[in-house]
Amino acid sequence: MFNWFTPKRKTWLFRVNPALKFIVFFAFLIITLVNQSLPFAISQAVLYGILFYVFSGYSLKKLSLLSIPLVISFLSTGLTMLLFGKGEAVLWQWGLFKISEESIQHALLLGSKSLSFGFVGFTFILTIQPVLFFYAMMQQFRLPSKYAYSFIAAFRLIPAVTEELQIRRNALKVRNIQFSKGVKGLYERLQSYTVPLFAQSIRRAQRIAVAMEAKQYQMGAARTYYYPTQYNTIDRVFLLVMICCLCSAFLLSVYR
Amino acid sequence: MNNISVTDLRLKFPGEDGLLFKDLSFSVRPGEKVLMLGPSGSGKSTLLQVLSGIIPNSIELPLKVKDIQLPDSWGFVFQDPDTQFCMTYVDEELAFVLENLQVPREEMTLRIEEVLKRVDLHVKDPHTPINEMSQGMKQRLALASVLLLEPDVLFLDEPSALLDPEGTQQIWTSIKEATADKTVIIVEHKIDLIADWVDRVVLFNDHGVMIADGSPAEIFANFQQELKRYGIWYPGVWEEYKTSKAFQSMTKNRQAVASQEKIQIQDFHGYRGQAEKISVKQATVQAGDWITIVGENGSGKSTLLLSLMQLLRTNGVYEVNGVPIIWKKKKRQLPKGLSLVFQNPELQFVTNSITEELTVSLHGMPKADAEHYAKELIRSFNLPYSVSRHPYQLSTGQKRRLSVATALTPHTDILLLDEPTFGQDARNTFAILEKLEQLRTEGMTILMVTHDTEIVVNFATAIWTVVDGVLHTANVAGGAKNVQLVHT
Numbered sequence: 181m182f183n184w185f186t187p188k189r190k191t192w193l194f195r196v197n198p199a200l201k202f203i204v205f206f207a208f209l210i211i212t213l214v215n216q217s218l219p220f221a222i223s224q225a226v227l228y229g230i231l232f233y234v235f236s237g238y239s240l241k242k243l244s245l246l247s248i249p250l251v252i253s254f255l256s257t258g259l260t261m262l263l264f265g266k267g268e269a270v271l272w273q274w275g276l277f278k279i280s281e282e283s284i285q286h287a288l289l290l291g292s293k294s295l296s297f298g299f300v301g302f303t304f305i306l307t308i309q310p311v312l313f314f315y316a317m318m319q320q321f322r323l324p325s326k327y328a329y330s331f332i333a334a335f336r337l338i339p340a341v342t343e344e345l346q347i348r349r350n351a352l353k354v355r356n357i358q359f360s361k362g363v364k365g366l367y368e369r370l371q372s373y374t375v376p377l378f379a380q381s382i383r384r385a386q387r388i389a390v391a392m393e394a395k396q397y398q399m400g401a402a403r404t405y406y407y408p409t410q411y412n413t414i415d416r417v418f419l420l421v422m423i424c425c426l427c428s429a430f431l432l433s434v435y436r
Numbered sequence: 437m438n439n440i441s442v443t444d445l446r447l448k449f450p451g452e453d454g455l456l457f458k459d460l461s462f463s464v465r466p467g468e469k470v471l472m473l474g475p476s477g478s479g480k481s482t483l484l485q486v487l488s489g490i491i492p493n494s495i496e497l498p499l500k501v502k503d504i505q506l507p508d509s510w511g512f513v514f515q516d517p518d519t520q521f522c523m524t525y526v527d528e529e530l531a532f533v534l535e536n537l538q539v540p541r542e543e544m545t546l547r548i549e550e551v552l553k554r555v556d557l558h559v560k561d562p563h564t565p566i567n568e569m570s571q572g573m574k575q576r577l578a579l580a581s582v583l584l585l586e587p588d589v590l591f592l593d594e595p596s597a598l599l600d601p602e603g604t605q606q607i608w609t610s611i612k613e614a615t616a617d618k619t620v621i622i623v624e625h626k627i628d629l630i631a632d633w634v635d636r637v638v639l640f641n642d643h644g645v646m647i648a649d650g651s652p653a654e655i656f657a658n659f660q661q662e663l664k665r666y667g668i669w670y671p672g673v674w675e676e677y678k679t680s681k682a683f684q685s686m687t688k689n690r691q692a693v694a695s696q697e698k699i700q701i702q703d704f705h706g707y708r709g710q711a712e713k714i715s716v717k718q719a720t721v722q723a724g725d726w727i728t729i730v731g732e733n734g735s736g737k738s739t740l741l742l743s744l745m746q747l748l749r750t751n752g753v754y755e756v757n758g759v760p761i762i763w764k765k766k767k768r769q770l771p772k773g774l775s776l777v778f779q780n781p782e783l784q785f786v787t788n789s790i791t792e793e794l795t796v797s798l799h800g801m802p803k804a805d806a807e808h809y810a811k812e813l814i815r816s817f818n819l820p821y822s823v824s825r826h827p828y829q830l831s832t833g834q835k836r837r838l839s840v841a842t843a844l845t846p847h848t849d850i851l852l853l854d855e856p857t858f859g860q861d862a863r864n865t866f867a868i869l870e871k872l873e874q875l876r877t878e879g880m881t882i883l884m885v886t887h888d889t890e891i892v893v894n895f896a897t898a899i900w901t902v903v904d905g906v907l908h909t910a911n912v913a914g915g916a917k918n919v920q921l922v923h924t
Contacts, residue, residue, distance in 0.1 A: 380782065387519035396585060
């Protein structure tokens with residue numbers, strides 16, 4: 181499953197310090213969230229779209245696959261706003277549905293925002309290595325190592341859990357377990373999967389924690405790093421380019 | 437280096453009535469190699485954790501001790517290869533230890549290479565995913581990460597319990613080489629490879645009381661009854677079992693149960709996704725056969741069972757009890773009469789009590805009959821009769837026996853088992869084997885994946901060998917004796 185997340189080529193975005201990338205992209209999301217101007221929202225979506233489609237380094241096939249949820253979220257947020265939004269200048273009305281000039285504006289604004297969120301989120305996930313990200317967070321932003329290693333260890337457990345899920349599915353088939361129909365069946369199904377998987381996972385997590393402490397891991401203790409991360413020229417370039425892009429997106433939207 | 441010792445240790449598990457240890461005193465001299473033996477639940481692993489300080493530093497348990505001398509530096513290798521690592525790659529895992537020790541980055545690469553050599557773990561690139569290694573390699577990695585701590589004392593908690601014979605051999609070889617000058621305290625059931633190597637054997641009884649402490653020769657000579665009762669794989673346990681009445685009466689008049697074809701296979705292939713993972717040219721199974729499926733790790737033994745059970749996509753000719761089985765993508769019905777027992781019993785339990793567990797698959801049987809049926813199974817599998825007890829609360833051996841029992845519905849006549857004796861102590865292993873042999877004489881057909889050559893030699897009526905996803909059959913008729921001839 182993790183092999184899927186190998187890029188076709190490693191673009192310059194891969195070389196940027198992942199912690200810095202996180203902060204910058206996080207700032208993008210905040211700006212997207214608070215922005216109320218439609219032109220700026222659209223130009224932002226275009227900017228992040230360029231990042232996603234051109235600089236993530238993934239094949240067009242994978243990128244189009246990832247675009248599906250983005251299009252769905254664009255359409256669903258947009259259409260809801262379009263058909264049910266408030267507005268004075270009504271253009272078309274049928275029963276509960278009402279399209280007005282204001283609702284078109286709002287629909288586009290919300291749609292572009294949801295697109296921006298998707299583009300930024302995906303670009304981040306696609307261009308970092310989780311381990312390096314947490315190493316950088318520890319070194320550049322003083323994230324306490326206990327959180328970093330909790331995430332890293334949890335990440336390592338995902339394949340084990342998916343494998344167990346598969347075994348459980350087979351075991352239930354072999355045991356010829358028939359679930360009831362409807363909501364009750366859904367509840368039964370949920371219970372018969374979650375209980376054993378949780379039991380296994382809790383036990384596993386506890387054992388790993390003990391093993392980590394047995395390897396003399398101490399919370400809060402000073403440590404060295406196998407992957408030293410620092411700021412390089414590429415980070416300065418990244419920061420500069422991102423600021424410039426955002427500014428030009430803003431200016432373009434103001435002086436059309 | 438100092439002695440490690442505890443004096444008058446008292447310890448209690450929350451929610452349990454009695455004390456696990458009552459005034460236990462124990463000490464180990466520097467450089468000594470000590471093996472702790474005892475039945476499961478006698479507290480050996482707990483004592484190991486107390487001596488290392490894991491209890492109470494990492495695991496909080498109420499304990500009282502008059503005096504305790506912990507080692508200055510120590511390392512701990514645990515039983516389960518899959519729950520010892522927090523990183524994804526070999527080098528990262530070893531670096532984790534070095535980071536904890538605040539070793540400068542420049543020294544790390546060299547020290548990682550060195551320690552990998554020290555435990556005979558030859559990977560092309562240290563940046564190899566841990567998941568791609570065999571269980572035996574993982575345990576050697578666990579040993580390597582512990583050796584980086586430069587420990588005076590090494591605690592080993594059943595490091596080979598979950599390994600196949602090859603992995604077991606490798607881990608003990610590495611341990612012996614790497615720990616010549618260290619104090620080593622071991623808890624283990626499979627002891628034939630270390631019985632001569634340790635200096636001292638300590639024997640515990642069911643109540644956490646030390647009943648013997650002496651040289652290996654002394655203990656193995658004088659305490660055989662106890663070792664047998666506690667299910668320890670002491671040297672010569674199989675030889676002794678083979679002279680036992682139970683085994684003799686089982687194998688004396690062993691013969692085919694009936695000459696009826698149960699399974700017929702021709703040009704059969706099993707797939708995971710698009711990739712072909714197992715292929716069988718031709719094979720037949722007769723009623724009352726006990727077929728052991730052997731082969732290296734990852735050769736496709738479990739895949740074969742899953743394919744026969746129709747849990748994977750298959751094609752080719754495959755008949756069970758004369759009924760052709762054709763793989764369907766939708767509305768799939770598993771072949772009638774076949775049942776599969778997985779390696780992990782817990783993942784197979786579906787209800788909240790033992791009785792329910794045994795009745796849940798009996799669709800269409802009146803309730804009273806079903807309960808009677810369950811009662812019979814509980815009796816014959818020597819399980820505790822308790823209405824409320826959750827299957828998870830059983831002991832390891834009981835869980836395993838229950839998982840085999842759950843596969844037996846009145847319609848089951850072919851039983852597929854994936855390493856049913858894996859990780860079990862000697863007593864449980866023999867109990868399971870005797871139960872299976874009894875089922876066989878009653879007409880059950882058994883196909884079982886195993887690594888244990890003793891089981892193959894002493895119980896199989898035929899051996900199937902899987903090599904690189906291809907089944908080579910070696911059908912042998914006539915029972916245990918002939919099998920031995922073919923096998924050797």
